[in-house]
Amino acid sequence: MLADAHAHLLPRDYPADAPACFPRMEPVDGESARLLLFGAMRFKARDAFFDAERRIEEMAASGVDFEVLSPMPPLLRYDLPAGDGLTLARHVNEFTATLCASDPARFAGLGMVPLQDPEVAAAELAAVRDAGLRGVEIASNVLGVSIGDERFLPFFAEAERLGLAVFVHAMPSPTDRLPPSTMGTYVVGLEGALAAASLIAGGTAAKCPDLRLSFSHAAGGFGLMVPRAQYFWSGTWNEEPPVPERALAHDDGPSPLDYARRFYYDSAVFDARALRYLVDLMGADRLLVGSDFPAMPREEPAGRTLRTIGLPEAELNDILWDNAFRFLGMAAPRH
Secondary structure (H helix, E strand, C coil): CCEEEEEEECCCCCCCCCCCCCCEEEECCCCCCEEEEECCEEEEECHHHCCHHHHHHHHHHHCCCEEEEEECHHHCCCCCCHHHHHHHHHHHHHHHHHHHHCCCCCEEEEECCCCCCHHHHHHHHHHHHHCCCCEEEEECEECCEECCCHHHHHHHHHHHHHCCEEEEECCCCCCCCCCHHHCCCHHHHHHHHHHHHHHHHCCHHHHCCCCCEEEHHHHCCHHHHHHHHHHHHHCCCCCCCCCHHHCCCCCCCCCHHHHHCCCEEECCCCCHHHHHHHHHHHCHHHEEECCCECCCCCCCCCCCCHHHCCCCHHHHHHHHHHHHHHHHCCCCCCC
């Protein structure tokens, strides 16, 4: 059994009277796909994005039994006025809830909120829960501001209070350090790492100890950054017992690795060696299968590389199935 915790959807259509800043989905002649038009974006979305039957067919072809569905990340348009962002979020959330309700044994949904206004976003979380969605997807930054900034703490605290999961999807922010051609590669990896680090360094992880957070693409380079933070905290290598007098940034709270091991990380890292490292550093109970489907093609069959790295059966089952439901706060169907 396999649960894909990182899969995306797009609504098939948007209201005819929607604000001019809303996306549009236009027919494609002779095809079941539709063309997403959103600002400068032009994206041909095949029918698996919005058609439940087609999704189920493609899941069966790849060996996927369950999907955690979240909005296609470009819909997280934090540059919209907050009112328009809320209207867009409600439309997308209604579509997500309807699609998931078509087969709740196969789908669970994550909604979206206008995080450009943290108060509005926090207030909308109850409606997300009441719609039957298991949490929300957010971007790794809000118009260039790290999500660990204190202005977003009330949002995370409310998600924790309501028992909602939060999926952090890496999204580019403006940078002149790398060329635009790297926005989908290196910049996304940097953004995931910055998001995870900001939640620890900014205090959100300490203040919301029961918040369930996951990161797309294993939070990019975070797995190689956090051992350095551990060294500064402990003064020792290899997670040996801390020597506070040798540490450069010691405190009496949990260590950076303790915080990092509260998060979940999806397995879309494209290399068996990276997966082995993440299992060793973070623990098999912290990893989720993730594919970015259908925006990116799945490994065929899904989870193929995970199954090649010699994990004990219990650890493999955690990653393939049980951890996704722990992240969602749901009892896992037995496999």
